[in-house]
Amino acid sequence: xSALKMKSTDQVRYDAASLGEVMxxxxxGPVPMARARHADIYHGxxxxxxxxxxxxxxxxxxxxxxxxxxxxxxxxxxNQMREAGVDTSQIVWFDTKGKGPHSTDQKGTLHNGIxxxxxxxxxLPSVTEYYRAHTPIRELKPGDIDWDDLFGTQGVRMFNTxxxxxxxxPSTPEVALEAMxxxxxxxxxxxxxxxxxxxxxxxxxxxRSINKQIVPYVDFLVGNQDDFHDALGYDVPETAVNATQAxxxxxxxxxxxxxxxxxxxxxxxxxxxxxxxxxxxxNWGAVLYEVSTDTVFEAPIRENIDxxxxxxxxxxxxxxxxxxxxxxxxxxxxxxxxxAHGILVQSLPGDTTMITxxxxxxxxxxxxxxxxxxxxx
Numbered sequence: 001x002s003a004l005k006m007k008s009t010d011q012v013r014y015d016a017a018s019l020g021e022v023m024x025x026x027x028x029g030p031v032p033m034a035r036a037r038h039a040d041i042y043h044g045x046x047x048x049x050x051x052x053x054x055x056x057x058x059x060x061x062x063x064x065x066x067x068x069x070x071x072x073x074x075x076x077x078x079n080q081m082r083e084a085g086v087d088t089s090q091i092v093w094f095d096t097k098g099k100g101p102h103s104t105d106q107k108g109t110l111h112n113g114i115x116x117x118x119x120x121x122x123x124l125p126s127v128t129e130y131y132r133a134h135t136p137i138r139e140l141k142p143g144d145i146d147w148d149d150l151f152g153t154q155g156v157r158m159f160n161t162x163x164x165x166x167x168x169x170p171s172t173p174e175v176a177l178e179a180m181x182x183x184x185x186x187x188x189x190x191x192x193x194x195x196x197x198x199x200x201x202x203x204x205x206x207x208r209s210i211n212k213q214i215v216p217y218v219d220f221l222v223g224n225q226d227d228f229h230d231a232l233g234y235d236v237p238e239t240a241v242n243a244t245q246a247x248x249x250x251x252x253x254x255x256x257x258x259x260x261x262x263x264x265x266x267x268x269x270x271x272x273x274x275x276x277x278x279x280x281x282x283n284w285g286a287v288l289y290e291v292s293t294d295t296v297f298e299a300p301i302r303e304n305i306d307x308x309x310x311x312x313x314x315x316x317x318x319x320x321x322x323x324x325x326x327x328x329x330x331x332x333x334x335x336x337x338x339x340a341h342g343i344l345v346q347s348l349p350g351d352t353t354m355i356t357x358x359x360x361x362x363x364x365x366x367x368x369x370x371x372x373x374x375x376x377x
Contacts, residue, residue, distance in 0.1 A: 002325045002334070003267045004189050004219055012155030014087070014327055015060040017188075019161040020047025020204035021137045021168060022066050022077050023113035023130075025351060027309075033116050033129065043077045044115070044351025046164040046195050049312050053319030053353040055085035057341060060326060063087040063156075065137040069094045069104060069326035073112040084352065092144060094136040099201060102136075102144075107345060110136050118184055119309045119349070120279030126310055130172055130199060139168035145175070147182030158322055159183040162193035162222075163231050166210050167201035173210040176295050180217035189325075193318055194223035194231040208233045220268045220325070221259070222318045228255060245273065245285055245301055252297060253289075255372075260291040266293055268331065272317040272342055273301075283341045286317055288335035297331045299339030300367040307343075319353070320360070340364045 009015065022045040028036030047065045055062035062085050068074035070093045073134040078088050094108045104110035113132040120126035152155060159179065166173040183190050192214060196207055211231050215221060228234045237251035252271075261267050268288055275283035285301040307313075320341030324334035344355045 001330050002291060002328070004325050006189055006326065007155065007157045007187060007373070009157070010159055013061070014063045014154065014156045014320065016051055016054045016062045016158045016160070017065060017150065017156045018048050018051030018062065019065040019159070019176065019360070020165040021045045021132065021135060022068070022081070023066065023115045023132060023135075024073050024077055025115050025117055027117055027119070027349065029119070030121055032118050032124070033127070039116075041076070041348065042350040042352070043080045044312060046193065046315055047162045048081075048321045049161060049315035049351050050160050050191075050193070050322065052081060052084050052086055053316050053341065053345070054116040054323055054326070057319070057353045057355050058326075058357055059085070060323065061087065063090050065090050067092040067094060067102075067108055067140050069096065069112050069136050070095060071112070073114070074265055077112065084112040086346070089238045090145070090150070090242045092136070092140065094139070104136070105162060108134075110134055110139065114137070117311055119311070122278050122280065125235075125279050128311070132168070135168070137165075138172065140175050141171045142174050142178045146180070147179055148186070151182050151186035151188050155186075156183070158189045158191060158326060160191035160193070160318070163195040163207065163211060164197055164200055164300045166214065166318060167197070173214070177214055177217075180214055184217050189219050190217060191220040191222065191318065191322055192218040193315070194221070194227035195314070196227050196230040204230050204233075207231050215263050216265055219265075220270065220322070221266055222270045222314070224271055224274075224314070225252065225255075228259065231310065232259070234259065245298070248273075249287065249296060249298075256289045256296070260289070268321075270318065270321050270335070270338065272314050272339070274310070274313065277304065281305065281308055282310070282346075284339065286335050286339035286342065288321060288331050288338070290331050295331075299335045300369060300370075302339075302343055305343060307346040309349050310346050313342045315351070316345035316353055336364050336367070340367065
């Protein structure tokens with residue numbers, strides 16, 4: 001059983017709520033952006049990828065809290081989320097009439113975020129270029145969202161946000177902290193992905209200062225070994241490049257214990273393990289540390305796996321773990337769901353999940369048995 005105390009489904013309107021930026025993603029496929037002449041249209045954002053996974057793959061009642069300019073790009077993003085089953089009724093829309101607190105003009109003074117992602121191939125790495133300096137979510141301020149209504153009157157079982165959102169502007173960490181405090185006040189389980197991105201905030205000191213204010217309100221913390229250094233300031237133990245998972249864990253478990261000691265509110269700490277071989281071939285694993293029992297739960301290692309798009313793999317790990325907890329499962333199932341969801345999402349294009357719950361359960365069973373992949377005819 002999970003150490004998390006979830007509200008029952010009949011007490012709430014939503015199983016999960018996710019706070020973060022959503023951008024339109026243009027994907028030129030195998031052609032680097034400088035030579036691209038065509039692109040596929042997707043969408044994505046670290047925190048909201050979690051919520052969309054919960055809706056589409058796991059069939060949960062998931063709502064995304066974000067801000068968008070009310071234009072064709074904003075409505076495309078909304079429609080894509082709605083197609084995946086996400087509740088979009090809580091979006092803060094900025095009109096283009098230039099009047100009121102959530103408004104802009106028609107010349108792009110505020111604009112919806114856009115990212116261009118070349119997924120990489122072989123020895124050419126994945127590259128994402130962002131246009132997010134003047135997005136509407138940067139303008140959100142404390143008080144813009146009625147958290148007491150969301151968490152109290154409507155009710156939410158689990159809330160997540162993350163380190164990308166908190167670094168977007170001076171006010172976004174204040175909004176995240178306001179949300180976290182309200183969630184805890186109303187008995188909602190909280191999750192936070194450290195998810196440090198130097199392209200969003202070059203200053204690690206600023207990231208650390210913000211995260212040290214937020215993590216005391218977190219139940220389930222997600223981050224890889226670099227995140228714990230970059231986003232929280234911990235000295236990460238060095239391991240050999242070719243270290244086995246057992247060797248890595250022997251060094252890493254001490255860090256997990258130290259984080260848990262410093263933040264006694266934490267119930268779980270989750271980490272996805274990505275070992276890149278080339279841009280489109282990786283080793284993949286995951287661990288979940290249960291603080292109350294001082295136990296590390298491991299998912300089977302997947303070695304030499306071909307992928308199409310690495311973007312969103314970590315978010316999908318967090319989504320799978322959260323879904324298992326929301327389904328009332330324990331930490332071993334949770335880490336296996338997270339690892340399976342993460343690798344399967346990387347096997348398809350785009351940031352967000354195209355995986356069904358049936359696909360996930362089959363992959364969990366396959367990984368447990370060590371079997372291969374058969375054609376379905």
